[in-house]
Amino acid sequence: MFTDFGRYILLLKAVFKRPEQWKIYWKNISHEMVYIGVNSLYLIGIISVFVGAVMTLQIAFQLQSDLIPKTIIGSVNRDSAILELSPTISALVLAGKIGSSISSEIGTMRVTEQIDALEIMGINAPGFLILPKIIAGVTMIPLLVIVSIALNIIGGYIGGTFSGAITGADYYRGITEGFNPFTIVVSLVKAFFFGFIITSVSAYQGYYVKGSALEVGRASTSTVVISCISILCADYVITDLLL
Amino acid sequence: MIEIKDIHKSFGDNYVLKGISGKFEAGMNNLIIGGSGSGKTTLLKCMVGLHEPDEGYVLYDGRDFTRLTKDERIDIRKEIGMLFQNSALFDSMTVQENVMFALNMFTKQSKEEKLERVNFCLNRVNLEGKNDLYPSELSGGMKKRVGIARAISMQPKYLFVDEPNSGLDPLTSIVIDELIDEITNEYNITTVVVTHDMNSVMGIGENILFLAEGKKEWEGSNKEIAHTDNQRVNDFVFASKFAQAAKEKL
Numbered sequence: 051m052f053t054d055f056g057r058y059i060l061l062l063k064a065v066f067k068r069p070e071q072w073k074i075y076w077k078n079i080s081h082e083m084v085y086i087g088v089n090s091l092y093l094i095g096i097i098s099v100f101v102g103a104v105m106t107l108q109i110a111f112q113l114q115s116d117l118i119p120k121t122i123i124g125s126v127n128r129d130s131a132i133l134e135l136s137p138t139i140s141a142l143v144l145a146g147k148i149g150s151s152i153s154s155e156i157g158t159m160r161v162t163e164q165i166d167a168l169e170i171m172g173i174n175a176p177g178f179l180i181l182p183k184i185i186a187g188v189t190m191i192p193l194l195v196i197v198s199i200a201l202n203i204i205g206g207y208i209g210g211t212f213s214g215a216i217t218g219a220d221y222y223r224g225i226t227e228g229f230n231p232f233t234i235v236v237s238l239v240k241a242f243f244f245g246f247i248i249t250s251v252s253a254y255q256g257y258y259v260k261g262s263a264l265e266v267g268r269a270s271t272s273t274v275v276i277s278c279i280s281i282l283c284a285d286y287v288i289t290d291l292l293l
Numbered sequence: 294m295i296e297i298k299d300i301h302k303s304f305g306d307n308y309v310l311k312g313i314s315g316k317f318e319a320g321m322n323n324l325i326i327g328g329s330g331s332g333k334t335t336l337l338k339c340m341v342g343l344h345e346p347d348e349g350y351v352l353y354d355g356r357d358f359t360r361l362t363k364d365e366r367i368d369i370r371k372e373i374g375m376l377f378q379n380s381a382l383f384d385s386m387t388v389q390e391n392v393m394f395a396l397n398m399f400t401k402q403s404k405e406e407k408l409e410r411v412n413f414c415l416n417r418v419n420l421e422g423k424n425d426l427y428p429s430e431l432s433g434g435m436k437k438r439v440g441i442a443r444a445i446s447m448q449p450k451y452l453f454v455d456e457p458n459s460g461l462d463p464l465t466s467i468v469i470d471e472l473i474d475e476i477t478n479e480y481n482i483t484t485v486v487v488t489h490d491m492n493s494v495m496g497i498g499e500n501i502l503f504l505a506e507g508k509k510e511w512e513g514s515n516k517e518i519a520h521t522d523n524q525r526v527n528d529f530v531f532a533s534k535f536a537q538a539a540k541e542k543l
Contacts, residue, residue: 070398163381166343170453171395172370 058254064176065184065250078182086148086183086249087190093147094140094194095201101135102127102202103209110215123216124206124224131202132233133293138285140198141244144191145277149252152183153273156256157266165257180253184246191245192238199237236292240285247280294319295451295483300339300349302332309335310346311507319450320481322474322497326489327504328529333487334378334455336504340485341373341453342366353451371399374444374482378456380436382428382443388415389424392442399447414442418472434465441472445480452482458490466490470497491536494518503529 069075109123109130156179159165168175203225210216216224252273259269295317302310309332317323325333338344340351342358351358353369361369382391392414396407415421418438428436437457444452454473458466474497477484486493494501498515503526511518511526518530531537 074397158384162379162384163377164383167375167377167381167383169343170341170370170373170375171398171447172367173398 057258058250061176061180061254061257062250064174065180065253067174067177069177069181070173075178075182078178079185082182082186083190086144086186087193090144090147090190090194091197093143094198097139097143098131098136098198098201099205099208101139102131102205102207103212105130105135105202106206106210106221107213107215110210110213120216120220121224121227123210124221125228126224127206128203128225128229129233131199131206132237133289134285136198136202137195137237137240137244138281140195141191141241141248141281142278144194144244145248145252145281146274148187149248149273149277150270152249152252153256154266154270156180156253157259157269158256158263160257160259161262161266176253176257180250180257183249183253187245187249188242189245191248192241195237195241199234236288239292240288243284243288244281247284248277251277251280294354295340295485296350296352297336297340298350298352300336300351301347302335302339302344303347309507310339312349313502313504313507313509314349315502315509315512317483317485318500319483320478321484321499322477323483323485323500323502324494324498325485325487325502325504326494326498326529327510328489331504332507333489333504337453337455337485337487341375342370371395371447372450373453374447374449374451375453376437376440376444376455376457378459380428380433380440382431382436382439384428386427387424388420388426388428388431388439388442391428391439392446394443395447410446411442414446415439417445417476418442433460434462434468437461437465437469438472441469441476445476448480449482452477452484454484454486454488456488456490457486458488458493463492466492467496473497491530491533494530505529 106123106127109126113122159179165175168178207218207221210221211218255269255273255276259265298314300310300313313336325336327333335344339346346359349359356369358366358369383394386394389411392411393407396402396410400407411424412421415423418441420435420438420442423435428439431439457469457473461469470493473484473486476482488494495515498518501513501515501518502509503511505525511521511523513521518526521527
């Protein structure tokens with residue numbers, strides 16, 4: 051485990067070396083941004099709307115009391131979405147979608163000697179392959195989380211009003227009352243670190259693949275497991291530090 | 294010229310290279326041959342820096358590659374071209390982008406100049422007009438030729454070729470061998486080819502290093518190999534009945 055951590059740090063050191071040609075790196079970064087951000091929008095959107103709707107119903111079920119105003123349902127759903135559900139669930143889903151893809155892409159390049167070809171040419175292979183993915187991850191995942199928060203809250207409105215658990219007016223008042231903008235900062239900090247974890251861990255797993263296509267598959271599976279655990283640990287640490 | 298001195302390499306308990314020395318002259322096809330597991334590819338990877346030798350030196354025209362740091366090696370790496378066993382073309386790039394890749398990364402040429410160089414290299418390997426194809430759309434022989442075009446795009450002084458004929462039919466193998474031979478002579482490149490293809494050995498083997506169990510067993514030319522008394526070399530080179538029959542006619 052310590053050996054792996056040491057190699058991960060050394061890989062990151064190589065990743066952040068000065069690029070040979072920024073122009074080519076920018077092209078790769080924009081390509082990765084489309085892949086990580088735009089291409090994940092649909093999945094994150096669907097998940098966020100349903101999570102928001104289900105959360106509203108469950109909060110309404112647990113807060114069935116004449117002493118508690120219905121607007122609380124909106125407030126709780128909003129804060130849950132901002133602080134936990136949107137960043138963490140999005141990150142866990144993206145660890146599966148993007149993480150396994152990055153790991154298998156880089157792993158395949160390793161076993162087919164494409165990484166060796168880069169090194170022979172004198173190119174900093176970790177920087178060329180991994181840096182664009184990390185930059186795209188730490189910029190696009192926070193943006194996806196913002197979209198997710200919005201859709202989560204909209205999903206809560208649809209679910210709550212459709213089922214009759216809460217009126218539209220109560221829900222709207224709930225989500226607008228007592229809003230603390232710092233929760234958005236916490237959410238974006240989480241998203242930034244989750245983006246870094248997903249892209250760097252998956253790249254590390256792929257970069258050090260040895261053997262054949264079978265190993266690429268195994269690395270892909272390990273990526274999802276390690277990324278998910280790392281995301282949950284980071285979630286706890288960031289929450290503890292910031293709240 | 295490339296010179297290797299007393300190269301040792303082991304992976305854990307597996308002692309692969311046991312002190313190999315040799316010289317590879319410029320403008321000459323230098324072949325490293327030997328059976329499976331003899332250490333050919335490991336030696337090649339030690340020479341290009343993909344593996345670090347445990348002991349020994351690799352000298353590129355007197356410059357000690359093994360003692361340089363990773364950053365210091367970049368200047369020598371720019372003088373190296375390599376054709377990999379499976380071509381190792383970048384899947385996500387077209388033929389043109391593959392060949393232009395090193396030019397984009399290391400030169401400040403205009404787009405027109407780079408395109409001219411790419412077309413020259415593709416013409417040289419008889420692949421003119423294939424610029425926009427992806428590696429998945431190419432045959433094995435075409436991939437090798439694109440690999441050669443990519444390897445020569447930066448006008449290398451040293452060309453390394455790992456198993457150029459693996460997976461190719463005999464006719465295509467001859468085309469690839471001839472291409473390597475022509476390029477080596479045309480540009481006075483120091484070419485090092487790792488192979489176990491006997492057609493290559495007899496066809497283009499101007500200087501042959503035979504490895505067995507991680508040691509240099511024999512060294513000579515393709516003219517000398519047919520008449521050597523070395524039993525191991527004979528067993529290897531004339532393993533097939535076809536080769537034995539050909540030897541008897543020599």
